Each structure stands twice: as structure tokens, then as C-alpha cells.
Amino acid sequence: MNRVVGSVLIAVGAFLIVLAPLMRFQVAPALIAAKADQYGISKLEAAGAQYFSIPDGKVLTADLDITVTTRGDVKEAVGDRVVWDEFTAVNDITNSKPGISFTERRSAFDKRSGIGLNCCGVSVDKEPVQLQGQIYKFPFDAEKRTYQVFNATAGKAFDATFVGEETVGGLTVYKFQQIVPETKTETRNVPAQLFDMGESGDVQLDRFYSGTNIFWIEPTTGAPVRQEQQRHEVLKSQDGIERAKAFVADAKMTDETVEELVDSAKAGKSQIALVKTTIPLVLLIVGVVMLVVGVWMFRRKVA
Numbered sequence: 001m002n003r004v005v006g007s008v009l010i011a012v013g014a015f016l017i018v019l020a021p022l023m024r025f026q027v028a029p030a031l032i033a034a035k036a037d038q039y040g041i042s043k044l045e046a047a048g049a050q051y052f053s054i055p056d057g058k059v060l061t062a063d064l065d066i067t068v069t070t071r072g073d074v075k076e077a078v079g080d081r082v083v084w085d086e087f088t089a090v091n092d093i094t095n096s097k098p099g100i101s102f103t104e105r106r107s108a109f110d111k112r113s114g115i116g117l118n119c120c121g122v123s124v125d126k127e128p129v130q131l132q133g134q135i136y137k138f139p140f141d142a143e144k145r146t147y148q149v150f151n152a153t154a155g156k157a158f159d160a161t162f163v164g165e166e167t168v169g170g171l172t173v174y175k176f177q178q179i180v181p182e183t184k185t186e187t188r189n190v191p192a193q194l195f196d197m198g199e200s201g202d203v204q205l206d207r208f209y210s211g212t213n214i215f216w217i218e219p220t221t222g223a224p225v226r227q228e229q230q231r232h233e234v235l236k237s238q239d240g241i242e243r244a245k246a247f248v249a250d251a252k253m254t255d256e257t258v259e260e261l262v263d264s265a266k267a268g269k270s271q272i273a274l275v276k277t278t279i280p281l282v283l284l285i286v287g288v289v290m291l292v293v294g295v296w297m298f299r300r301k302v303a
Contacts, residue, residue, distance in 0.1 A: 005294075005297055007294070007298060008294070010290075010291055010294035010295060010298065011294075012287075012290055012294075014287070014291060015287070016283045016284070016286055016287030016290065017283075017284060017287035017288060017291065018287075019283050019287070021280065023275070023279055023280045023283060024276060024277075024280040031275050032112070032140055032272055032275065032276075033080075033082075033111040033112050034082050034109070034111040034112075034114070034136075034137060035072060035082070036072050036074050036077030036082050036111070037072045037074050038070055038071065038072035038082070038084055039070070039071050039072065040069075040070050041067065041068070041069050041070075042067075042068045042070070042253060042257045042261075043065070043066065043067055043068075043253070043254045043256065043257050044066040044068070044227075044229070044251040044252060044253050044254065044257070045063070045064065045065060045066070045251065045252060045254055046063070046064040046066065046249035046250055046251040046252070047063050047250075048061060048062075048063065049061070049062055049063070049064045049247070049248060049249035049250075049251075050062075050245045050247070050248040050249070051064075051092075051100060051101075051245070051246065051247045051248070051249075052235065052244050052245060052246050052247070053097070053100070054194075057194050059244055059245050060092065060094075060095055060097075061094070062092040062093065062094035062095050062097075063092075063093045063094050064090055064091065064092060064093065064100075064249060064251070065090070065091045065093050066088065066089070066090050066091075066251055067088070067089050067091075068086060068087075068088045069086065069087045069088075070084055070085070070086045070136075071084065071085050071086075072084050072085075073085060073106075073120070076108070076120045077111075080110050080111055080112060081108055081109070081110065081111065081117055081119070081120075082108070082109060082111045083106070083107070083108045083120045084106075084107050084109075084136065085104070085105070085106050085107075086104065086105040086106075086107070087102070087103075087104055087105075088101075088102070088103045088104075088105075089101070089102055090102075101247070103124070103125055103152075104123075104124070104125055104126065105123070105124050105125075105152050106120070106121055106122050106123045107122055107131060107135045107136065107150075108120045108122050108131070108135075109131070109134075109135035109136065112139070112140060113139045114134045114135060114136065114137040114138055114139050114222060115133065115134065115135070115139075116131030116132055116133060116134070116135040116150055116157075117131065118130055118131055124152050124155060129152075129155055130155075130156075131150055132148060132150055132156060132157035133147065133148030133149050133150045133157030133158075134147050134148065134149045134150065134157075134160075135150055136224075137217075137221075137222045137223055137224065138176075138215075138217045138219075138222035138223075138224075139222050140220065140221060140222050140272070141219065141220060141222070142174060142217055142219040142222045143162075143219075144162045144174060145162055146159050146160065146161045146162065147159075147160050147176065148160070149176075149178055149213075149215070151178070151180055151211075151213070153180075153185060153209050153211070153231070153233075154180055154183040154185065154209055155183075155185070156183075158178050158179070158180050158181075159178065159179075160176040160177065160178040160213070160215060161176060161177055161178070162174060162175070162176055163175050163176065163177050166216060168216050168225050168226050168258065168262060169225065169258065169259060169262030169263075170262070170266075171218055171225060171262055171265060171266065171269075172219075173216045173217055173218050173219070173225055173226075174216070174217045174219050175214065175215070175216055175217075176214070176215045176217060177212065177213070177214050177215075178212065178213040178214075178215070179211075179212050180209070180210055180211045180212070180213070181210060182208050182209070182210040183208065183209050183210065184206050184207070184208050185207050185208065185209050185233075186206070186207045187204055187205070187206050187207070188204070188205055188207065189202040189203070189204055190202060190203060190204075190205050190235075195235070195237075195243040195244060196243075197237065197243070203237065204237075204238055205235040205236065205237060205243060206235070206236050206237075206238070207233060207234070207235055207246055208233065208234055208235075208236060209231070209232070209233045210232050210233075211229060211230050211231045211232055212229075212230040213227070213228070213229050213230070214227065214228045214230075215227055218265040218268075218269065220268075220269045220272055220273075221265050221268040221269055221272065223261070223264065223265045223268060224261065225258060225261040225262045225265050226253055226258050226261065227252075227253055228250070228251065228252045228253070229249075229250075229251045230249075230250050230251075231247060231248065231249050231250075231251065232248050233245070233246040233247040233248065234246055234248075
């Protein structure tokens with residue numbers, strides 16, 4: 001009987017010992033990935049922002065409320081790919097003007113590395129775009145180095161440089177800074193009289209964007225837990241003269257949004273630790289114990 005029980009324990013113990021590294025190096029990486037069924041709402045605030053209001057024919061100064069809704073397109077999530085749709089609404093709180101700006105964005109990216117993929121109708125405001133660099137998140141186990149991060153307004157990726165470690169909501173995070181040089185984003189025909197460029201007719205104005213984006217990233221998950229966007233958009237005539245501010249704002253995530261992102265990152269970090277460390281270690285320990293006991297019972301003489 002001892003030999004039978006010992007043989008079973010040896011077999012199960014050996015299986016668990018083999019299973020432990022498989023869990024750590026094969027199963028865990030397969031489970032750790034961005035969600036296909038993502039759904040989230042982030043809120044930002046921008047105090048003392050400036051924007052050109054066409055109905056008012058002038059630049060207004062206001063406190064802005066910004067809501068970003070992100071939803072995963074589960075049907076397009078195939079293999080290592082996930083596809084997320086984003087809708088951003090900007091409201092002027094000071095002047096009671098809701099919906100001063102609406103933007104849409106469709107992105108596809110690798111669910112583990114976070115690198116953009118060009119498929120599935122990726123676009124910004126319905127216009128096709130070539131995605132580059134990180135989209136929404138940094139890679140799992142992010143490093144203290146420079147990453148290319150896609151900027152939807154400029155339509156291209158720019159360096160996000162590691163600038164130090166900080167603590168957000170009890171989490172140690174990496175802080176990255178991205179500086180976007182002045183980039184022309186569109187050309188529009190506008191009424192000349194709005195910009196003191198004539199009494200009638202239309203003129204062409206170019207819109208230029210520049211800005212600084214700051215990301216606080218939880219390194220294990222690669223997830224952002226805080227973000228600030230310093231936007232500077234102006235309208236220039238064809239001779240390069242600035243005619244008006246288009247949109248100038250320093251937008252920061254609200255405390256409530258930061259708290260939600262921190263809680264999500266903490267949960268993700270715990271799950272990763274569970275599948276990468278805790279479960280493989282438990283399997284290894286239990287396997288070794290069972291193997292040792294099994295060998296002892298197998299060799300034990302029947303009384």
C-alpha cells in the first residue's frame with residue numbers, strides 16, 4: 001500500500017514541479033494582457049483655458065470639463081490584437097457652453113506590448129491614421145527609458161522620456177514626459193472679418209498644435225494612473241502670423257479618476273503577481289513536498 005501511495009505522490013509531485021515553470025513562463029504571459037472588453041470613463045479639468053468660439057467670434061476664457069469614454073471592440077480582438085474606440089467631449093463650465101469640442105479615435109494595438117497596429121479602420125475623427133509607438137498603455141514591466149508614444153492630435157509618435165520615480169496613491173510609478181513640437185494639424189477656410197483680415201469673404205488659416213504630455217505609469221502593468229496635457233493650439237494665416245488662440249489649456253485628471261486608475265493598477269499588479277509568482281511558487285513547493293514524501297513512502301518497509 002505504501003508503495004502505491006508513494007508512487008502516486010511521486011507522480012503528482014513531479015507533475016507539479018514541471019507545471020510550476022510552465023505556469024511562470026508560458027501560462028502567465030498568455031494571461032497577462034490588455035482587456036478586449038475595455039470600458040472606462042476618465043475625467044479631466046482645465047482651469048483658465050482659452051479657446052476660439054466661432055459662435056461668439058472671439059477667444060473665450062473658461063474652466064473646462066473633459067470626459068473621455070473608452071470602449072473595446074470585442075469583435076475585432078483577434079490573436080494578440082485589441083481595438084479600442086474613444087470619444088472625448090469638452091464642456092465650457094464658466095460660460096455654460098456644453099459640447100464645445102467632440103473628438104473620436106479608433107486604435108488597435110498589441111495587447112501585451114501596447115504598440116500600435118495599423119488595421120481595423122484606425123482613425124482620428126474618422127480620418128485614417130498611421131499608428132506608431134505606444135497606444136493607451138506602456139508595455140508590461142515598463143523600463144526606465146524613452147518610449148515612443150502616439151499623439152492623436154499631431155497624428156504621429158514622439159519620445160516620452162523617463163524623468164523619475166514618484167508615488168501616486170501609494171503606488172511607486174514611473175514618470176514620463178513627452179514634448180510635442182509645433183505641428184500643423186489642419187487648414188480651414190474661415191470668415192475674414194472674425195480675424196480682422198477683411199470685411200468680407202473667407203481666408204485660410206492653419207491650425208498648429210504643440211504641447212507637453214506627462215504620464216505616470218505603474219511599471220508592472222504598464223497602465224497610466226495619472227496624466228496631464230499641456231496643449232497650445234493657435235491659428236495662423238498663410239504668412240505665418242498668429243491670428244488667434246485656438247485651444248490653450250492645462251488639462252489634469254480629476255482626483256476621482258486618478259483614484260480609480262490607481263485601484264485598477266493595484267488590482268492588475270496583484271493578479272500579475274499571483275500568476276507569475278505566487279501560483280508557480282506554491283506549485284513548486286507542494287510538488288517538492290509530495291515528491292519527497294512519495295519517495296520516503298515508496299522506500300519505507302511494510303511493517
